[in-house]
Amino acid sequence: xxxxxxxxxxxxxxxxxxxxxxxxxxxxxxxxxxxxxxxxxxxxxxxxxxxxxxxxxxxxxxxxxxxxxxx
Numbered sequence: 246x247x248x249x250x251x252x253x254x255x256x257x258x259x260x261x262x263x264x265x266x267x268x269x270x271x272x273x274x275x276x277x278x279x280x281x282x283x284x285x286x287x288x289x290x291x292x293x294x295x296x297x298x299x300x301x302x303x304x305x306x307x308x309x310x311x312x313x314x315x316x
Contacts (some may be wrong), residue, residue, distance in 0.1 A: 250303050257296045264289040 268285035303309045 246308055250299070250309055253299065254296060257292050257299070261289050261292045261296070264292065 264285045268282045268289070271279060271282040271285060300309070304311065
């Protein structure tokens with residue numbers, strides 16, 4: 246189960262980076278038929294919130310455990 250959470254977290258992080266680059270492309274090459282930059286930034290924010298909630302829920306339900314010591 247822990248491996249599934251890690252794979253999901255990596256997938257969500259990749260989607261965050263993808264939407265960030267899509268927003269950069271929209272900012273550099275504005276086209277009227279293309280979605281606005283704020284749409285991709287909003288998607289990035291939604292993915293970030295979803296990732297934080299996923300990690301918090303997994304911590305609360307004991308699916309993942311935090312590292313007890315940093316070293």
